[in-house]
Amino acid sequence: MAETPPPTTPTRVTYDYVTRTIARTLSTPSRGYFLLLGAAVALLAIGIVTLLYLLRYGLGLAGYSHPVYWAVFITCFVFWVGIAHSGTLISAILFLFRSGWRTAVYRTAEAMTVFAVMTAGLFPLIHIGRQWYFYWLIPYPNERGLWPNFKSPLIWDEFAIGTYFTVSTVFLIMGLIPDIAAVRDLATGWRKKLYALTSIGWTGSNEQWRHYSRGYLYLAALATPLVLSVHSVVSWDFAMALVPGWHATIFAPYFVAGAIYSGCGMVITLLTPIRTLFGLEEIITVKHFENLAKLCLLTGSIVGYAYVCEYFMAWYSGNPTERAAFWYRAFGPYWWASWTMIICNGFLPLLLWVKKIRTNITALFVISIFVNIGMWFERYVIIVVSLAGEPFTKWANAVYNPTWADWGIMAGSFGWFFMWFLLFVKNFPAVSISEVKEVLPPPRSKPSKVHV
């Protein structure tokens, strides 16, 4: 691939600059990249070894104790499903709203979405007791003469996640087509062949663009409701159960807001290093980060409001079990988890009201890490703490402690996610070439050598 010295001023951000800058992200990886990839694969290996142990000996290796029958695995499941949310929000909803700023960040967000769903989808399989019978949950005419129970929220989950995964994958791949064609024209060797194949004959003709943009629009319209439905359905895993702390009508919007909050947090976490490492400062600007931060602020505030609502309703309803559950949450043995959650998700985003913080990339990166931690703990608190302190049968209350197996699988999930993500950014344009150009002023001087 041709090397071009990086431009120094934004005025030099031209079509040509965009193509070359983004194409450069696909150049021969540095040692740093391999170190990162190695770390991800190592984490994944830990996860795989842990999984083999779980398969051989049983789930008892994890920290479960009666009655905490869902714990870190389901926490991770919801965490990753949540991460998956901002991708479609940014790519589909903001597309429909014609927000120009999305163009620079949506590809990363979308890729994150697909890999996060791929990660999340593994957890229900790992967490069930007889993993080798996971296919019994899938509805298809079978020799057992038995359909799954469509009343069970777990089956709804399966549909919601399955649909979401399919649509977001299609959406990602479709958006990639013009960009792949662009890098195809620059690539040589095996990459050329790969890109030629995956760009499915894209030439950039008017006809193709016309069909493409129509199709993209409809797909965006199709994906939009999924942003709301997936996490609503995931939340019903809990809201449909009668466990105090789970059984609440607020759960669907509360979970969706939380998911977008965590998703935006993760986008910031991922974009910050990518931007610096790949020299994309001109393309992904502070403005983009500020917009993501505003989205965090909005959804974080909704989450904070939901927390207040939950506690208020526990008190206002006068329901003794509800009250006991929330008292346990705040002041029981897991007070530290609850307060981590409340501080990270309820108070931390309020910092984003300050423009100085909002536009400081380092500050945003640090905050985004805490957003991730806070949202992980939110799921931990909802799942583990509600079960451990269930007030119906106080006698059965337990204190739960995760073990190496819980952490091993969780580490593996991070390894799995980052492995895919790192492979993606090195092999496909992590920023949309064509869409970034859409928001640039059209070239007035001589055309670029590269045609897109």
Next chain:
Amino acid sequence: MTDSIDRRRFLKVLGVTSAGAAAVSACGIGPEPTERLIPYLVQPEDQIPGTATYYATTCRECAAGCGVRVRVREGRAVKLEGNPDSPINRGRLCARGQAALQGLYNPDRIAHPMVRNASGKFEDIDWDGALQRVTAKVREAQGKGIVFLTGAEQSTFGDLVDEWMKQVGGRRMSYEAFGFEALRAGNRMAFGTATLPTYDFANAKYVLSFGADFLDTWLSPVEFQNGFSRAHAFDAGRPASMAKFTYVGPRLSLTGMNADEWIAPKPGSEGLLALAMAQVIMSQHLARVPADASKLVSVLAAHTPRAVAQVIGIDEATIARLAREFARSGGGLAVAGGMATQAANGAEIVAAVNILNYVVGAVGTLVKFGADLGVGATNTFADLATLTSEMTNGRVALLFVYGTNPAHSLPGAFQQALGKVAFKVSFSSYMDETAAACDLILPDHHPLEQWGDSRPRAGVIGLQQPVVQPVFGTQPTGDVILKLSGRTGTFQDYLQAKWRARHGANFDQYWMDSLAKGGVYGEAPTRPVRLATTAGNFSTTFAEVPSWGGDGDQTVVVFPHPALHDGRGANKPWLQELPDPVSKIAWHSWVEVHPDTAAKWGLATGDFLLLQSKFGGQKFPAWITPSVRPDVLAVPTGQGHSAYGRYAKDRSANAFELLGGQATVYGGRSFIVRATASKTGEHQRRIATIEGNARDLGMGTTEVLPLARAKALHPGDHPFHFEETPEYAKDAVEWWAERQHEKAELGNYKGEQPRWGLAIDLSKCTGCSACVTACYAENNIATVGEELTERRREMAWLRLERYWRVDEHDNLQGAVNQPMLCQQCGNAPCEPVCPVYAAYHTPDGLNGQVYNRCVGTRYCSNNCPYKVRYFNWYNYAEKDGKYEAFPEPLSMLLNPDVTVREKGVMEKCTFCVQRIRGAQNQARLENRNVRDGDIVTACQQTCPSDAIVFGDLNDRNSRVFELAGNPRGYHVLAGLNTKPAITYLARVVAQDTPGNG
């Protein structure tokens, strides 16, 4: 025949398939390999495969002599059930009795005779060789002291031992770790007879226990519990009243926590309380006092409530009130034993309580002399101390030990003295501490494998017959002794000869009848006793509360563990995993510390405390509980074995080691000792389940009614407001009910089916936990061991929740015990959330759990408000697995009617669905409907207090229907509209003083 599969081809396919399955399962995942069934080549005459045979025999787990019926399937004993013909246990059984099977199939049984070789190690020896050695040793030792030590052994076997000992010039001694020396001595003091009476709890109108734990370890627990629950229950059939139960003792035992009122005087002063009560009764003429009691007047005069209140730490008014209540009930029964009588003045306490019984006329009516309980004939602790010193001085050359483990429970001096005995022979079938110290082990058959009998009391002879083929190469000790004494024939012949001597005419018929019935069940006439002329003389010794042996600033009470007892239960995983009914601690020992004391010492539950008495030191994790007096520390026995198999060895600490070897004046052993206590800095993570009282914790689950309130209830009353649907929810619930009714048209869910239900009377339930062990036995529930129990992974389908009962000042008064098991909800939260229909509703209203369909999402458990579903975290049946629950041959006791669950599936109480289907099949064969009472669940079957009733709620004539309509009845968490099939009947507390939980 061309296109059909022929046999050869079928087998070929089968072989390939199962080889493939085996290959898959070799990696430990995937389904278990298919196993083949092997039919009988020659079918035994009395065995029908798939049909159980029952044999009547006698339980030998303790000296009470309960009758049992053993359920035998295909040659394996799979379940013990109480023998309804036995007048002792009336068809009921305790947890220890249930666990006898784990003694039979214990993986650590000694399979062959063993002899200690020159290097001090045991090596196998054949029976002939072993017997020759014994014969030689007997000849050698004649005249130098031969002792045959047995447990409480009032039986034909005991007679045989006596005969043999006479023949060889030796003597037999018998030893029970928790003997009844004080009871015997106290009876001699008061009535001039050292025998043990029996007590008629069933007809008592007021029960007052001075430390006697008659529900768990004292004399005949199953019988007493059965009687007690009749008296203490709030039953429909009686005039709406109940016998009040007051417990006097320094700590709440299983028995104590069932009390309506708990009085905790200073340990050792219980006798003064009894005398003061007698004084009030006599001086105020509260009862028709027998004429000869007049000689007590002067003696009792010194013991007015005012005079003793200070010493015993109970105020004057309370003493007077207790006396009034006791006398005016018109059927007061006082018993003394356990902790109260294991001190230096134990005999005096018994005598004082005897006097109390005498002045209210209970002696002869409720206290029946003449029964002469067999356990009263054991040697005293003083005799054992003498034996120890004889052994030390080399005056015993040959010692036989049978059915007892003195090296564990006797003071260390005995262990040392064992070394001085030239040759020691153990007949133990387990490598217990005593066997490990012997030179030769001649393992005995388990009682379920051999002939024998037992005479627990006058008039009752329980017959014991082999119910299974011997599991190992053991031999019945009866046969061995006959051989050693040069006689011909087996012990069976000997036994029959002895029985023939008693009943010559028409013997064969008599024998067969007795065998079928389980023994000879008669009643000995009550022998009248009169107050001894010396009675009352002893009262001067009460001037002060005795000081206990040793120095140290703490009073430590050592009490018998309800399940492990003196340690003999410790090798049975069912009993190890059974949470102690009071502390709820399993698999290890503990020390009970009052919260005030703990606060003073900065002690948290689980911190180890080193108790150091003059005689020994041991450390125990603290259990901080209000159920013990602040100035007392209490420690159970049972653990701390240095041998006795994998389940018992090196587990926790042995409380016996704190105790001294000095016998009391009446020949008993003092179980109260002075000691120092210090923190060791170690901590045990999980020591007990949750603490708290019913008001805080049993919110909507545990209900208590004061007696007055319960009496005022009429049929149709609803004292529990949550039982009624609130106004705002009525529409929704009615709508729901209508839809349910419509849906019932689909499938066969209409009302013509039975609706199986259970009624549990909390007023009867004592928390003894026999049901828990019965459930383990019936349903193949895995024991998971200490590590997993600490992580709360025990599988008990039925658990007993113990909630403290407090008065309005938060003073502990006792506890309410609530068995918690699957409620088989009509509107079950577990069912709709299962994605694969593993949890589903059967037409007869059960919440089915299909193990084979379960993938283990565990959603059902999360959604279960009762938290009664248990998950198989590991494969507990995995051979040689780390958590193997049924190591060979323990797996032989598995109930073939119940699936052994695989790793990764959920399980829970099924209402013993195998028994339901069995009874239904039987009824179908007999072309009739299932009758009420045909189906008895395992928990109901064993319950000594008859607290559980099973039946069809749709049958208006069933017992359970009647109980479900009782105004005391309520459903746990009824507000959730789960429509449970279990009706709990509220605990009624007989307490006239204001205020209780």
